[in-house]
Amino acid sequence: MTSTVNPVDERAARAPEFPMARAAGCPFDPPPALRDLQQEGPLARVRLWDGSTPWLVTRYADQRALLGDPRVSADIHRPGYPRQAPMPPGGTGVSFILKDDPEHARLRRMVTAPFAIKRVEAMRPGVQRIVDDLIDELLAGPNPVDLVEAFALPVPSLVICQLLGVPYADHDFFQDNSKVIINRNVTPEQRSAAHGNLIEYLDGLMGEKIAHPVDDLLSGLAERVTAGELSRNEAAQMGVLLLIAGHETTANMIALGTLALFEHPGQLALLRDTDDRRLIASAVEELLRYLHITHSGRRRVAVEDIEVGGEVIRAGEGLILANDIANRDPGMFAEPDRLDLRRDARRHVAFGFGAHQCLGQPLARMELQVVYGTLYRRIPTLRPATELERIPFKHDGSVYGVYELPVTW
Amino acid sequence: MKVTVNQDKCVASGQCVVAAMEVFDQRDEDGIVVLPNAEPPAEQADDVRHAAAVCPALAIEVQD
Ligand code: SF4
Numbered sequence: 362m363t364s365t366v367n368p369v370d371e372r373a374a375r376a377p378e379f380p381m382a383r384a385a386g387c388p389f390d391p392p393p394a395l396r397d398l399q400q401e402g403p404l405a406r407v408r409l410w411d412g413s414t415p416w417l418v419t420r421y422a423d424q425r426a427l428l429g430d431p432r433v434s435a436d437i438h439r440p441g442y443p444r445q446a447p448m449p450p451g452g453t454g455v456s457f458i459l460k461d462d463p464e465h466a467r468l469r470r471m472v473t474a475p476f477a478i479k480r481v482e483a484m485r486p487g488v489q490r491i492v493d494d495l496i497d498e499l500l501a502g503p504n505p506v507d508l509v510e511a512f513a514l515p516v517p518s519l520v521i522c523q524l525l526g527v528p529y530a531d532h533d534f535f536q537d538n539s540k541v542i543i544n545r546n547v548t549p550e551q552r553s554a555a556h557g558n559l560i561e562y563l564d565g566l567m568g569e570k571i572a573h574p575v576d577d578l579l580s581g582l583a584e585r586v587t588a589g590e591l592s593r594n595e596a597a598q599m600g601v602l603l604l605i606a607g608h609e610t611t612a613n614m615i616a617l618g619t620l621a622l623f624e625h626p627g628q629l630a631l632l633r634d635t636d637d638r639r640l641i642a643s644a645v646e647e648l649l650r651y652l653h654i655t656h657s658g659r660r661r662v663a664v665e666d667i668e669v670g671g672e673v674i675r676a677g678e679g680l681i682l683a684n685d686i687a688n689r690d691p692g693m694f695a696e697p698d699r700l701d702l703r704r705d706a707r708r709h710v711a712f713g714f715g716a717h718q719c720l721g722q723p724l725a726r727m728e729l730q731v732v733y734g735t736l737y738r739r740i741p742t743l744r745p746a747t748e749l750e751r752i753p754f755k756h757d758g759s760v761y762g763v764y765e766l767p768v769t770w
Numbered sequence: 771m772k773v774t775v776n777q778d779k780c781v782a783s784g785q786c787v788v789a790a791m792e793v794f795d796q797r798d799e800d801g802i803v804v805l806p807n808a809e810p811p812a813e814q815a816d817d818v819r820h821a822a823a824v825c826p827a828l829a830i831e832v833q834d
Contacts, residue, residue: 429828466781470800473782477801481784707789708824716781718826723784 372406373414379407379681380657388754389621389652390698391685395419399686403670407681415443415679417658421690421710423669424659424682428715432665433680435717436461442662443679445759447549456602458717469720471585472599475524475578481723484524488731491519496739505746505769512736513615513766514608517728521607524724525600526577527566535559539605545657546757556601563600567593578603603721610654611725613755613762615732618648620752620766621700622737623745628702633737641734644702645726648733650709651700653685656761659713684710742770771815772833775803779829786830789821790814803829 381392398405399419407417418424427433436442437459457468474480499511514536522529541547541555563579570583571593579600585591622629632644658681667674674680688709689697695704712719719725737743745752746767753764773793775786782801786794793810794803810818815834822830 429826469781470802473801474799476784477782477796477798478784478787479796707820712826714826716779716827718781718783720783723788726788 373408376406376408376414379409379417383754383756388749388752389617389624389700391653391656391683391689395683395686396689399690404672404674409443410446411444413443413679415441415681416674418669418680418682419686419690421687421693424684424687424710425714427661427667427669427680427682428659428710428713428717430667430715432663432667433661434461434664435459435465435661437660439662439664439677441677441679443660443681445657445660446545446552456598458602462716465716468591468595468599471582471591472578472603473720474581476720476723478723481727484520484724485727485731487523488516488520488728489735492516492731492735493739496736500740500770505767508619508766508768509612509616509763510765513619514612516615516732517608517611520724520728521604524578524607525603526570526575526579527600527604531562535562535604536608539609542605543609543759544757545759559601559604560594560597563597563604564593567596567600606719606721607724609760610721611728613654613760614648614652614725614729616766617652617654617762618729618733619736619743619768620745620749620763621648621652624749625700628700629737631702632733633741636734636738638730638734640703641730642726643705643707645729645733646709647700647702647704647706648729649711650688650694650706652761653688653709653711654761655711655759656685657759658683658685659717684713740770743768744770771810771812771818773805773808773810773818774831774833775805776827776829776831777802777804779827781827781829783826785824785826786821789824790817793818794821 377394381394383392398417403420403423405417406414408414418427457465495512495515499506518532519529538555538558542552566579567583570580571587574580574583582591582596582599586593586596661680663674663676663678663680665676688711691697712722746769752766755762755764780803782796784796784801786803787796793807793814795806797804819832822832
């Protein structure tokens, strides 16, 4: 049997399953198998849930080059695209993150204005108030408490609701549905139903904004719908994307980052004892690099043959760019496994790279700077209320973090 | 030092503004990069080079 197998097939047959498991004792580090692959060479084959064997790209420089390469497509409908999960029955519309230019650029540019640096900076005092008020409530409430429910999730949810113009009173509804969407272990039917719920909800809101526009992001989209530049369904899709992306990721960075700091008390002390905005900003970049909570890799498909490190990725073959291990590439960051809030980590790829780099990153950065710069200063005795071994980690989601973080002070 | 930007490539990430606030700015309507000063003074050279390095769209070119 072996004599007829060509080397490419043989490699695919040996491909390890992806995603890979983290080491039990190191919840902040990428899976050890990813490190091994990074050391072995620039490209590996991995096996996905559907039996397909896309390429895995593990090194920092290769990832940046490929994410900026026009021969690489983000279009989920192209054959060979490495999907995270089965497509829901009947399919759903997809937002611009799963499309290529010029369609991607057309849609993305409709929502970039509120994320410009000056606009985001203008929101900083409001975010500071949200954070301060939540800390007041935390201190007045039960002790110990779950930091995820009481703080990590409300901060970004309140902020994104204000920015979009979504009533925060509905947060249970959209948080429950977005939890289903980002969970890898639900059925396609469940995911489709949750997505449908959110689309219906945003479509309803869009109707209100079309009738009575105010000064928020959804009203801006509503005006474009009225002007015929955008369909109402496209607008609802964008609303869902921004709502989910706006709270899930930042919430996980807050809770997981706090836990990582608990495990590195010297680093936590740096934040507790400073009001130097440069140090706080640098600490946020380092936590983004070190934790890298989007751990399912960026997904792409080659549209032409591309050579990487002497090997050829053929047109139509899928690519997974594992950003978590790229951020720990010793070729880019010295002692990459050390959390060092003073290092210059700004070139990390936690937000991706290329045309699809995270749209909300200025907002995420500002929120994290306010949170990390405030929480430990205001509650200097903040500490975990349980052992690390008892904390439930989100191994099953497309965003990594903790389900719960009991804290005391 | 001479700087050029490609507005067609720019994805409005604002990373250049964070890196070199005196050199780069963003258009109000859509956050696309604008360049009020294409020949920044030498003391801003490091920040400008950093901006070019972090720009996700590779939209910034620097000539010494
Ligand atoms: S860093 Fe690049 S993509 Fe971002 S605003 Fe500046 S020029 Fe545009």
